[in-house]
Structure formats: C-alpha cells, structure tokens
Amino acid sequence: MALPKLTYFDAPVSRGEECRLALHIAGVEFEDVRILQSDWSKLKPQTPFGSLPTFEVPGQPLLAQSNAILVLIGRRHGLHPKDDFEAARHEAMMAHVEDLRSVVGPTIRIKDEAEKKAARDALVATFLPTWAANAEKHIGDGPFFGGPTLHVVDLKLHMAVRWFTGGKVDHIPATIFSGFPKLMRVHDAVRDDARVQSWYAKR
Numbered sequence: 001m002a003l004p005k006l007t008y009f010d011a012p013v014s015r016g017e018e019c020r021l022a023l024h025i026a027g028v029e030f031e032d033v034r035i036l037q038s039d040w041s042k043l044k045p046q047t048p049f050g051s052l053p054t055f056e057v058p059g060q061p062l063l064a065q066s067n068a069i070l071v072l073i074g075r076r077h078g079l080h081p082k083d084d085f086e087a088a089r090h091e092a093m094m095a096h097v098e099d100l101r102s103v104v105g106p107t108i109r110i111k112d113e114a115e116k117k118a119a120r121d122a123l124v125a126t127f128l129p130t131w132a133a134n135a136e137k138h139i140g141d142g143p144f145f146g147g148p149t150l151h152v153v154d155l156k157l158h159m160a161v162r163w164f165t166g167g168k169v170d171h172i173p174a175t176i177f178s179g180f181p182k183l184m185r186v187h188d189a190v191r192d193d194a195r196v197q198s199w200y201a202k203r
C-alpha cells in the first residue's frame with residue numbers, strides 16, 4: 001500500500017522537519033522525500049503554492065502549507081486539541097511562528113554582508129525580542145504550550161527556537177531567546193521528548 005509522502009529539502013530544519021517530527025511522533029510510516037536544491041526549480045511549479053513542504057495522502061490532492069499539514073496530522077493522531085477554541089489558540093501560535101519566519105527568512109537572501117548585518121542587528125534590537133515576548137504571554141505552566149502534553153504547536157515552536165540556539169544564524173546571538181523561560185522550556189521539553197530523541201537516534 002502506498003505510504004503518505006512528505007517532501008522537503010534535504011535538511012533537518014524548519015517547516016519540513018517539524019512535519020517529519022509530527023509524523024514520527026504520531027507513529028505514521030511515511031515516505032521521507034528529501035530533494036536537492038538543484039532539483040527544486042523543476043519541482044516548484046508542480047507544488048500547490050510553489051513551496052515546500054508538501055504532504056501527499058494516498059487518494060487525496062497534494063497538500064501544502066506547513067500549518068495545514070501539521071494540523072491535519074495533529075487532528076488525526078491526537079497531537080492537536082479536540083476543543084475548537086484551544087485548537088484555534090494553538091493555530092494562532094503556529095501563525096506567530098510563520099510571522100517570525102517571514103521576517104527573518106528574507107535576510108538569508110541578502111548577499112551584501114554589511115547589509116545583512118544591519119538587517120539582522122535591527123531584528124535583534126526589536127523584532128526578535130518583541131516576537132518572543134508575545135509568544136511568552138500565551139504559554140502556560142508548561143512544560144508544553146498547552147500544558148503537560150506535546151502537540152504539533154510545540155514542534156513548531158521548538159524548530160523556531162532551535163533555528164537560533166545553534167548559533168549558526170550570522171549576527172543573531174544563540175542566546176537571543178534565553179530571557180524567555182517559557183519559550184525555552186517548550187524548546188527543551190520537545191528536545192528531551194523520548195520520541196523526538198528516537199527520531200534523531202536514527203539519523
């Protein structure tokens with residue numbers, strides 16, 4: 001029988017990795033398709049919105065948009081709240097992560113190093129702390145966003161924080177979010193989850 005297929009770039013990062021983690025935690029066997037940058041221009045027009053990740057469920061049209069993919073997986077496998085208002089609260093935080101990516105992401109494409117530094121210095125001064133303070137306001141007693149149980153929103157928050165804690169984003173300190181204990185606690189709780197660790201043990 002055909003397996004569901006998750007397609008993303010060949011890197012353990014961002015929108016693709018959070019969907020892979022969700023599928024792994026859900027116990028879904030899936031085809032983990034990793035494409036090379038050099039093959040992307042050929043594939044791009046065949047995707048619903050010209051972007052990755054995409055998720056293909058046998059018998060259904062190709063799905064895109066990381067939040068839609070995560071919510072689908074979450075709803076089907078107990079990783080998204082059943083209560084509709086709590087679900088909407090989780091989806092609002094997932095949109096907040098997409099807002100972060102849509103602001104920081106374009107700085108990756110700045111070629112001029114001085115211009116890139118200026119853009120990122122500005123993010124460090126204002127946007128990133130404001131983003132984190134707004135996220136922090138909506139996180140409860142933890143360890144996860146909605147309490148004691150991991151949901152897809154936690155994977156998304158984890159990937160967003162992990163982007164910076166590795167210290168590999170030039171001009172943005174790895175400690176950028178360390179003054180936000182609730183956000184860091186979500187990051188750490190996902191990192192330490194046995195199912196997440198088992199995903200990385202295979203790699």
Ligand SMILES: N[C@@H](CCC(=O)N[C@@H](CS)C(=O)NCC(=O)O)C(=O)O
Binds near residue numbers: 016053065
């Ligand atoms: N809102 C979309 C954004 C998708 C997106 O921009 N994906 C990036 C990779 S993380 C991409 O496909 N970049 C290549 C391109 O836009 O050509 C989502 O959440 O899936």
